[in-house]
Amino acid sequence: MARDNLSIVLAERPTTDIIPGQTFTQKTSPAPTPADLQDGQILVETLYLSLDPAMRGWLRDMRSYLPPVQIGQTMRGSCACRVLASKSKQAKEGDIVSALTGWTEFAILPEGRFEPASLYPGLQDPKDMLSALGMTSLTAWVGMSKIADPKPGELVVVSGAAGATGSVAGQIAKLKGARVVGIAGGDDKCKWLTEELGFDVALNYKADDFKEKFAEATKDYIDVYYDNVGGDILDMCLMRAKEHARFIECGLVSQYNAAKPQGPRAFSQIVTMRIRMQGFIVLDHVKDFPTARAELAQWIAEGKLKKTETVVRGGLKVAEQALVDLYKGINTGKLIVEIKNHNETPSKL
Structure with missing residues (x-):
């Protein structure tokens, strides 16, 4: 008997927040089988989905x-998968x-x-492909090591610091x-940043005294700002920037669901403080991935870099709500949906 393949497809484009049960819809179709493979192809089952x-x-x-x-298209997403059948020399069954x-x-x-596991040095768990050695960590490496290039003693501020x-x-x-200095949404996250990850200061942007504490933490002004949120916090950092500061624009999560995204109000600071503001996309730096993964893996092995994941269980059906919750900041570290645990028996198709 043929097995079904569940997919989540885009039903309508959201204008603001994603609406569960409306933005996406479930689609069931016959699962592909080994007989469908052509030369150079592999058949995989999804184990973990990156959000x-x-x-x-x-x-x-x-x-x-x-x-x-x-x-009507299947929602895009990076996954860690297990090979169920192969006609490729690059991966075999079970990889x-x-x-x-x-x-x-x-x-x-x-x-x-x-990408086969051989491209991930020091791989300990399939989830590492999405977190510790995956695109999010590569993004951090490119933005901080290659573009920002902080020097000893410089003041670096990171927003979305618990993500x-x-x-x-x-x-x-x-x-x-x-x-x-890390900025995050919640006292528990801030405690984690300082006590577990070694941040010098962590500030809860939801706290009533956030602005005062931010001014105190940046009294010597900011050399590097790694921006993941945009909005009001970007403006605050612009006002606290040192001359010739480097602003690394990685993301604007506070604006993603806005019908009319807010642009910088303190834009004149870029001129007066001669700030270098640079956006980047990690996919432009593929040639650096081997170097980045090797360095990340070494830091992890030496205990210098800690990895943290929030794993949501329940299969593909919970992915939509988990994505909604991502923008509410439910996660500490990397948010991953477990479609099937890698220790379970491989599916038979």
Whole structure:
């Protein structure tokens, strides 16, 4: 008897918040089988799905670094997968690979559309492909190590500091010898940043005295700002920037669900303080991935870089609500949906 393949597809484009049961819909179709494989292809089952703030941007029908997800198309997403059958020399049955399979339980992938485990040095768990050695950590490495390049003693501020990218970016800045101030949404997250990750200061932006504490923490002014949120906090950092500060624009999570996103109000500071503000997309730095992964893996092995994940269980059906919750800040570290635990018996198709 043929097995079903559950996929989550885009039903309508949200204008503000994603609405569970309305933005996406479930689609069931016959699962692919080994008989469907052509030379150079692999058949995989999804084990873990990465949820990322950038996903909201993929739903907008506008020009960007990737084409928008189309109505009726399977939602885009990076996954850690297990190979169920193979006609490729790059992966064999039972191997773990990473791929942009999207929100689906089973998929057939050609060579060039997946990365074998051999590209992930020090891989301890399939989830590492999405977190510690995945795109979010690579984004942190590129933005902080390559673009910001903090020097010992410099003041680095990281917003969204308890998230997947921010938490790694801040740790990298500490490894470079910088003084690091993290901004996060909640006292528990701030405690985690200072006590577990080694941030010098962590500030709860929801606290009544946040502005006063932020001014105190940046009394010597900001050399590097790693921006994951945009909005009011970006403006605050612009007002506290040192001359020739470097602002690294990684994300604007506070604006992703806004019908009319807020631009910087303190824009004149870029001129008067001669700030270098640079946006970047990690996909432009693929040639640096081997170096980045090797360094990240070494730091993890030496205990210098800590990885943290929030794993939501319940399979593909819970992914939509988990994505909604991502923008509410439920996660500490990387947010991952477990589709199927890697210790479970492989599916038979």
